[in-house]
Amino acid sequence: MALRRSGDALNFPILIGDIGGTNARFAILVDAYAEPKHFPIVQTADFENIDEAIQVSVLDKTSLRPQSAVLAVAGPIDGDEIDLTNCPWVVRPKVMIETLGISEIVVMNDFEAQALAISALKEESRTEIGGGIVREGASRAVLGPGTGLGVAGLVRARNMWIPVAGEGGHIDIGPRTSRDMEIWPHLTPIEGRISGEQVLCGRGLVNIYRAICTTKNVEPAYSTPASVTDAAIKKGDAEAEEAINLFATYLGRMAGDIALIFMARGGVFIAGGIFQRLIPVIKKEEVRSAFEDKAPHSALMKEIPLYVVTEPLAALVGLATFARTPRFFGLETTGRRWVA
Template sequence: MSREAQTVLKFPILIGDIGGTNARFAILKDAFAEPKMFENVKTADFETIDEAIQTAVLDRTSVQPKSAVLALAGPIDGDEIDLTNCPWVLRPRQMIQTLGLEEIIAINDFEAQALAISALPDDARMAVGGGVQREGASRAVLGPGTGLGVAGLVRARNMWIPVAGEGGHVDIGPRTARDLAIWPHLKTIEGRVSGEQILCGRGLVNLYRAICRTDGLEPVHDEPAKITQGATSEDDAPSREAVTLFSTYLGRLAGDLALVFMARGGVYIAGGIFQRLLPMLKPEMLREGFEDKAPHSELMKEIPLYIVTEPLAALTGLAAFARSPRFFGLETTGRHWTA
């Protein structure tokens, strides 16, 4: 852990979870206060993140934050941080001057999700199938939204250590005869079908269109919401299959992560789009895809799989870190700016 990660942040602290489509903010007045929440922000409504924070947060409170801990949907690299699925660019040094802050820590948005699952209460998660959680064992989290976020969480030296990455961009391949029929019709990136090409909002559209082409049908939907709505209709077989396969493929990728991290502490599925899909999905298919990992199917039966039901889990994780940074092995070198 870096020396910076041991710093006690100065209150009040602004915390923010900034995705490709939505940004959510709150302020912690002190280590014991509950976060003061603000209305969700649509990233498309503001030209810059500075403008969004000023308008949606600072102009609506008399509390002036001294510090900020921001989770961003994209890799943190340098003094100009581009979000993967949003035109916003975070410039921490400029933000310190513009918004009157003393320090900023920026982390990956799924590091924040990993922080959250370090102590997610039972009423904020739903188990899918069996398995027994082992306390202190590694965990993993993934979440389909505008993109596909992935992170790990490992326990060492009495600290939870989040492991960030771009795991949503790993290759994903066909497994069944139906998959083999659909795969040639999927839109690729330079010939690759990554997890994010299927398991996110635009990925659901990609999958739906590929199913239509496979069956010689003309696609009629061009938005994820229309596909999820169509999946409730008996007359829209492509939408129903798209949602069903989305669940199976997500289960498979969750199983891959379980093996990568040997996540006996559980694999957690988060993300807004999954919450909307949940009423239409068959949990047994999600679990079946998760356990379909020969020759390790028996091992997979022992690993719990959870759906995160707390819609603001990332902010919960950020708040936990902001209150007690020393309890987390969060590397902040190159991601911590001061006035």
């Protein structure tokens, strides 16, 4: 395998892919100026591995032959075999180069892709919650509940945007109000603790809902994130509605914590399909209040913008932005770039 520098240009056409725990989204960039050619979203459970998914859902559907690939995966990247956190797929770039005819592959964390997206997100692709002032060139941050809870930062240095990935979704989260104190003992922990991801993802929403039912001696009527959400949207189910409201409040709290960690004066962005769907029913003022309630820095928090990303394919937007001009981004690709 040859060595390449992080900012070296990629050869077109470029396959871009956002691989989460449940869904995989693919597109092809023909050149630096073309809009991506998108392919239907696929379920990871429908394919044995990513190689099969790319072959069947992309390569068999087009005459375009990608020369390079930029892939975002939901999991840490360490070595030539990359395990996804909430999916049985293992990404093996060396094998993909041999079997799919792609000469170069860059792999990044899925929330690095979300961070890249917020470097160039259009105004119509976001909804603001509350006020705040965008400081141009200041750090930004993104978090998003989905199959898990992703967190990343975006910092500006040396005229480049630099995504900062991590596993921030697994930090501890604790009770704050008297109602929280009632609910917390009934949340299902992970190895004895409540992490952000235990309450702020699809299964986390169900976790909150079940805990609420327990405190009220009510038998849970729903067992999936979609069914809890549907019940809350339709109104009339008190436990589902409270679960949605608390989910949104807890997400606002954590967004505020992430804002402080990154000093994100450029804004904090909530990504992911779950929260997009909740926008019509959540109490935005409560989300904003939870975001700002960070004594002794509440005054600082009032100045930081909070957005919901409404672009459904934001990660692909971020991947395309990077793929067109890698030199504009300080994405370290050592150990994450494979060349035939």
